[in-house]
Amino acid sequence: MSDNILIMKQITKTYPGVTALNQVSITLGKGETLALVGENGAGKSTLIKVLSGAITPDSGEIELLGKQFHSMTPIISKEMGVAVIYQEFNLMPTMSVAENIFMGEHSGTRYFFNKKVIIEKTEEIFREMGVHIDPGTAVKDLSVAYMQLVEIAKALSRDAKILVMDEPTAPLTDAEVEILFTIIRKLKARGISIIYISHRLNEIFQIADRVTVLRDGERVYESNIGDLTRDILIRHMVGREIKDQYPKREVKIGDEILKVEHLFGNGDKDISFSLRKGEILGIAGLVGAGRTELARVIFGAEKMDSGRILLDGKEYVPSSPGKAVDNEIGLIPEDRKNDGLILNFPIKWNITLSILKQLTRMMFIKETQEQSLVDKLISDLLIKTPSSMQKAGNLSGGNQQKVVLAKWLAVKCKVLIFDEPTRGIDVGAKYEIYKLMNNLCEQGVGIIMISSDMEEIMGMTDRMIILSEGVQAGELEKKEYSQELILSYASGNK
Amino acid sequence: MKAARMVKENVVWVMLVVLVIMFSLATPNFAKPGNMITIFRQISNTGILAIAMSFVVISGGIDLSIGNMMGLCGMITAMLLTQSPLPIAVSCILGILFCGVLGMISGVLITYTKMPALIMTLGMSYVCLGWAFLTTGGFPIYGLPEQIKILGQGYIFGWVPVCVLILIAVIIIGALILNKTNYGRYVYAIGSNEEAARLSGINVKFMRVSVYVIAGILSGLSGILLMSRVNSGQPKNGNGMEMDALIACVVGGVSIAGGEGKASGIVGGMFVMGVLANGMAVMGMSDYTQTLVKGLVLIIVVATDSFTRTYLSKRKSA
Structure with a gap:
């Protein structure tokens, strides 16, 4: 031409x-x-x-x-x-x-x-x-x-x-x-x-x-x-070969902590998987395949039409996010600015929002305890900020994501769902988030990770299920991972 | 930038000082201690209503029914006082609880049908006004027991009005709830970003309904004080006061979009409105002038606030 x-x-x-x-x-x-x-x-x-x-x-x-x-x-x-x-x-x-x-x-x-x-x-x-x-x-x-x-x-x-x-x-x-x-x-x-x-x-x-x-x-x-x-x-x-940008973890994978059987709802059809302690389970698929939708159903943010969820072997009905928090299930949402954070709230208030009830005596917030918890999380997660009263909206993307993480670390979740945890975040902060996920695994937390970054999801997860248009198109163990295979499942070829 | 922020955060206090100086210079009768106590007494009704309004507005809603609800509460309580054998305190508490129930109805309908709060509470406002008239066919209720007068007209130590003490108590409790409790934090959270609040595990529906219940209860309290002050149940008591309360909130820095506003600012807001009304009355200006000036103050304050806000955000992004 x-x-x-x-x-x-x-x-x-x-x-x-x-x-x-x-x-x-x-x-x-x-x-x-x-x-x-x-x-x-x-x-x-x-x-x-x-x-x-x-x-x-x-x-x-x-x-x-x-x-x-x-x-x-x-x-x-x-x-x-x-x-x-x-x-x-x-x-x-x-x-x-x-x-x-x-x-x-x-x-x-x-x-x-x-x-x-x-x-x-x-x-x-x-x-x-x-x-x-x-x-x-x-x-x-x-x-x-x-x-x-x-x-x-x-x-x-x-x-x-x-x-x-x-x-x-x-x-x-x-x-x-x-x-x-x-x-x-x-x-x-x-x-x-x-x-x-x-x-x-x-x-x-x-x-x-x-x-x-x-x-x-x-x-x-x-x-x-x-x-x-x-x-x-x-x-x-x-593109490039997967380099060593994903920190290794040596974790003994424990007992099953979450089991999802034949879940229907929010556009997803017949999803079944299980998650064990210390394991990272990936949910792969193209945009619009129903990954976020699935996460929101498990967290109780959307209605489940039918199916069964077992949490620690006991039947669990996800009726509201509040119930999820009480049962130590956390969701780090995809859209952190609109769903994860209250941007005009200071960092401190964002971090303690989910556990504020436990930090009160007769409805009054125990402020010294709140402050020390927040200070510890800020230093553990290396959140870069002049003060814990800085508004979350003034932070960089990576630091904002760490604040969302801190909120869920404060809850001490058993099951934590990461929905696109590193989107729009620079490489350094990404690595810190990966390390943190590994730490959580060591503590026996079960992690579900949704990511559109193929390398990331292959590098971080132990196992994955692949969704395509709301249907579970495949399930792969780490040793079976190949980008071609995942892509072809995701595009609904099989 | 710092200067702009200082002005933005303290504009209400600057205004209050300017107004007090202005009126003191303009008329010798203004700055007398007796008049100061009168100002306090005059703002007790709108003051309580402003606290009621602030809970709703900070949570991202609005309640236009609290003014007329005062009148309805006065009528119902007056009826109980004059026609039932119930003790005075029980009658008053029933009147207040009744308003709490009305608030709950507004809250439930807003939360579960997702109708706009503005429309729901506007409707409720008309229901309250109409109902207040219907209780007696429009006639006031006189002949209240003597003891009820103490709330609106009584003094403690010979000079502190009881209604002012009640206002101060409401302000302190309101400020404590907003600043020091998890409930207060949740009110700000749902007003700032309802979805993020929900995904943090906050029971957003309960919160929504509860702020309207609080507004109803405070409106009922304010209605009983007003009934006591005028020593009768008047159907039109409180009519239009919700707007004064809203103006006091907005002048005091409460964002109509929700999530923002400090108790101290709201107190400043109610004093600005109270001083303005009193000062103009002392100077002999008519009601009509006062209404006009109130409107102007609202416009000026909000215009200044919006302007500094855009100015600040432009500076930040530059």
């Missing part, structure tokens, strides 16, 4: 403690479909946000339709013909399809909106796409697949030249995926370029012309689809 319509050159974007993109360059030809692949956190969405103008890169250049930019703004990006379709649609549910497509566009006379014109225009776009949707239907009455088509139509109505699709097939059924692909092929034929982000490798081989692989914020590989096999692609996505 000689006539590139988009060249992104050496884009770098850093956040405190994390390099999200490091000198990443990509090109996109006219009418080309480029697949952008990589693990979660590889930098795909950051790159897209740079292109759409949602974030400003630290350095680098963007050449779009022959024009040079240092950074984009959402308006310039749109005007230059870039349209991004996110996983969460940007549609007004109660308005009609036609109104959504022409939202913010001027049609009709000077002051009045001409319904007939937009309906005709909408029909024309749908005719080109080869789909049949009544432009007068309210968007909320459409299925997810059709909503996506409306998003595409919206992009076309604005004369988009580059269409970015972020995991477009995630909510679709197989038949709907076929419809989507037919439309993508038509768009290609019309000279529209497409950036396609997906975890599903099969689709990439069906639809893409070229693949760019990102890993840890760097572009590590690029190839035409014809020169590529699935294995090569996976190898590049996963």
